[in-house]
Amino acid sequence: MSESGTTSLRYLNGRKVNDHMSLFPAQRTTFLPGGYMGKILRVDLTNGTLKDENLPEEPILRKFIGGQALALYILLKYLPLNATPFGPENIVVMMTGPLTGNGFTPGGTKMTAVYLSPLTGTTLGRGATSGYWGTYLKAAGYDGVILTGASTKPVYLYIDEGKAELRDVGRFWGLGTRATEDRMREAVGHQDAKVLCIGPAGENLNRAAMLANDYNHFAAHSGGAVFGSKKLKAIVVHGTRRPTYRDKEKLVDAGWRWRGTLQQHNVQKKKTKYGAGEAWGALNNLNWRSTELSPAHIKGFDQNDVVLRPCFQCARMCPWDATIGEGPFKGTLLHFNAGGEWLDSFFNLGIKGNSALYLAERINDLGIECSHFSCGAGVALEAWEKGLLGPDKTNGLKLEWGNVDAVEKLLYMAARREGWLGNLLAEGPKQLAEAIGGDAPKWAVHTKGGTPAMHEWRPMLGQMLRELVASGGMKPQGGGSVNPPPDLRYREKWGPLGRDSADGWARSQVLSEQYRQFTGIFGGCWFAQMHQKPDGLNSIVDAFNAITGWNFTMDEALAAGHRSMILQSLFATQRGWIADFDWQDVGPRFLEPIPDGKYKGFTIAKWLPDLIYEYYRLSGRHERTGRPFKETLDRLGLEEFTPWSQEASQL
């Protein structure tokens, strides 16, 4: 993108695809809705220039709102079709939403970053994070940041009270995410500054490197790798500004109602829980070859000292710190959020108890997405077990299940691309399995080269569909529900959906993706979205209207989420992805029948590809290509993308 904001035009079959328009007006001519700061910071890392841009005009904000949708719309306008993930032409767009930093509701914390995914090379890469950083970006005066180009030397971006500068980061390059946060705060002289940074994995272009912030929070799915390719170590934000809201009384009321739906985390669960899979009774073990839960998995958790660490003004209380209270890692301080993928990641390698928590802290400090590492290391350990991998390829490590020391060393190798194995772990499970050869590609778990969120999803029809149709380079959204959320029963009737039939799950996924997307683009955190509770969605839409001054109905909110889904497909189809990849480019083990336990023999595979076809049809896209139908674009006000649409009958 040039300084003047112009961009190269894109063509499909000789037709102009996407007219350039000035997204960022020199003078706004429409009102700025509540919740926005009004500015985006544009940073060209190649020549070191920084420029304040006004937010797009109100009709564009009303259509795309913020977060993923507004960021992706900007990316669609400016990212060249021939961009490569690690080339300087890749662009990172980071956006908050009007909810971010409001302080009256739960979940008002989100910042979402989008870019061309280094995991797939064709689909949208997307990471989103909570904590405090998004709130403080707005406190510093900005709704978002656009990063273009690449620096020749390591730098960090410092934004303080509406002023931004790029600074040399030389002595901090190479530090883990924990030390980087601490040193950056010292460097800028504000202990209350908030730091978003990368660790060694991002610096060395591990394809699944994360962005880390506020100790407990991570935007996964490769944003850290793209930062590394741009030699950008961190963005430090500081400020005292506050976003506006249009109707305080209504906002306070909606915030109370929303808070009333929250299920709060508690210390006891952190000391006794196996992780997310406990809810349905299946964990990942031994590279997805067993689903059993055993007391050994959580041995010693009850002796840890656990403290909950809330995000900005959110009573859900997901993040937590722990000090290990027993065993070889006694005294180690840990920082986590809810979700627990990091726990299942090490269970999957045969590691149990506090050793799993210790390694989770290490992987977060290095800044690697845990499922990407675990699915790759799982293939490596299975190859060692079956004699396909020897010490000549492992830097002498014995890759035995449960070998904590070997797995810790593998983490460092993956973060720094050390040796044959470290380099391939940094690439991903698919690439590693192919390089090992033999039967190894059958043991890989991946979706289009990315990896699913690390839980044993295979018994869960709705979650499996969600994982398969996710872009592969981003967190999946949706997941469906057995019955429609109470607030949507005025228009949705299904269920209860079951595991013995695929009927209804596609419809459920389409709808849940819409309300998840809406909450995200508004700047809200999904963990705070209690859609299965009465008022769980209505209170969010009411908070949205009170903040912005708009008057969205629930159906308009869902349409905004739908619009965001369609933009994802437009982005990916412009770059070579087709919907068939969702079921054709999947690591075979992810679709194998469950090997043991109460779900033994179950697999979603018997309903594929029909279930995926149905999902695309119901969401207004072609089932084989993923390109939206023209009527879908017309209905959602996306007519400018009509050249990318497809006739329903056309293959």
Ligand code: SF4
């Ligand atoms: S729901 Fe949890 S992760 Fe989300 S903002 Fe609240 S405390 Fe943070």
